[in-house]
Amino acid sequence: MIDVPVGVGGPYLPLHVGEPVPESADMTPAMMVCRGQEALFTMRRDWSPVLARLRSRPPGELPLTGVTAAMVEDFAELRRDQPASGFRKNIRTLTILGYWLGVENALHERDVYDLARLDTHLAAKPVCQFLRARGLLVDDPRLHRDRDLVWIETALHALPQPVAEEVRAWSDVLRSQGPRESEPRSWEGIRRYLTNLEPALIAWTQAGMTTLREVTLDHLQEALDDLAGTARRQLAVALRSLFRALKQKKVVFRDPTRHLAVGDLTGIPRPVPSDQLAGLLDQAETPFARLTIALAAVHAVTGAEIRTALTTDLNLACGTLELRRGLLRHALYLEELTHRLFTDWLAYRHQRWPASTNPHLLVTQKTALDPDHPAVHRGTLGQVLPKGPTLDRLRQDRILDEAFATSDPLKLMRLFGITEQTAMRYVGTAHPERTAKLPR
Incomplete structure (x- = not known):
């Protein structure tokens, strides 16, 4: 049964719930109107009128219930390490949600994203993570698809x-x-x-x-x-x-690409000019940048492996870093410089984000406190280098330099964990006179 007021014109009057009700009828939140009534329709909520009325009011002026105010304060305490702009976005989003819908019942994830999509000064993902950790979020499977x-x-x-x-x-x-x-x-x-x-x-x-x-x-x-x-x-x-x-899968009877010429997939590795290599570590301003450059230029580690390396893979006592390559593992032995850079980075990380539980070895301001524990973005690694060489170029230069020093492909395979085809390609580039096919 739907029980509505009879003989009363205009909007429905709010029921008494023991909490202060805003004086303006236009500012009456949804949680104050017929509280306890379950949702009658599952249609998507339109946040445009709500945001238009609340846009002119700072978050601190919105009257919140005691439970909502306490939750906003807890959220603010967790996000203190965020930049000021991100901190304000998250607090404002949770404040509007708590004011309009309350926090006594679970909120729908779709509502959070629909609200944040209307204003660039609102954020959805951190708020959803906070509510999910407290069991106050109804997940939308459509938002979690790859x-x-x-x-x-x-x-x-x-x-x-x-x-x-x-x-x-x-x-x-x-x-x-x-x-x-x-x-x-x-x-x-x-x-x-x-x-x-x-x-x-x-x-x-x-x-x-x-x-x-x-x-x-x-x-x-x-x-x-x-x-x-x-x-x-x-x-x-x-x-x-x-x-x-x-x-x-026997969908086609013959493969038309069987005799298709593909060409050289990787090209001939070329060294990085010495003037670009000189002073790379000195130009790096952060422990993150210095460690990234050392892994690529000294140990020829790929960008994907740098991003996905885990803290548990590092053993400073033994001076090793285990790299995961599918089902295989490659042990990286650290020399004095890289060992010191790892020590500096771990000390900086612990001092900067002591509450971080991200298992990845490298983290940033954005990923350190993210409950989803994402890896560092590819673009972030590219930004640590000055204009000129890339991480891939530094890696190729390191392997090529070793190939010039030795013509043994087995040493390259053991040192860098590369395949025999890759090792032979670098040896052939460094010593073309020892191959049957000279480069043009």
Whole structure:
């Protein structure tokens, strides 16, 4: 039964709940109106009128219940280490939510994101993490889907159904759901492949192609003729991956990319000029930057391995760092310089973020206190270097320098944990006279 006031015109009067009610009728929060009445409709809440009325009032002027005020204070205490701008965004968001909906009942995650989307001075993710830790958040599964997977499904939806199903079969193979067991690829890697394939797939379907079984070598050459350099290599590699997977699942009868020329995928490693290497550590201003440069330039560690290294993988007593490479492990032996840089970084991290529980070895202001424990973003690593060399160039220069000093590929494999093909490529570059094929 729905019990509403009878014979009273205008808006419904608020029920007495023992808390102060704002004087202005326009400012009456939803929690004060018919409190205790469960939601009648599950329609999406429109925060625009609410935010328009509250925009002119500072968060400190909103009357909050005792429970809500205490929760906002707890949240503020946890986020003290944040920059001032991020701190204000989070506090304002939780204050508006607590004022309008209250915190006695769980809040919907969709409401938090819908509110934050309307104003750049509001934030959603930290507030949701705080509410979830206290059991006051109703999660929305649609908000927790992998964004790369969402992009892939959107791209497949734009293709005709038969072609989309064939491309989906290819992604299943890359995710280790095919007839052969293999290490699953990430959705991020599949998205990069599909980004290169999408223009060719759209062009073929617009020309009347209804299935990828109709693709011939002429179609492939036509798609590659307009490209050059890295773009051509990336598309050729993606095409080979697509049709090899379809051949495994017996979706196509033959692989048209079998004789497709891909070209050199990596190119010849080239050294970094000495004037760019000189003073790199001196130019780094933070322990984070100095450690990142040392790992790439001294130990030839890739950017992905630097980002994903865990604190438990470091053993300062033994002077080792264990790098995870799929199912394999590579032990990195630290010399005096890198050992000292690791010590400086751990001391700085403990002093800067003593409450951080992020298991990753490298953290930033954004990731140190994030309950989701994300790894450092790729762009953050790139910003530690001055203009000129990249982390990949520093890594290649280190391996190439070792190859110049020794022509033994086994030493390169043991020292840097690289494959025999990679080791032979660096040895061939450093000592072309010892190979059967001289570079042009």
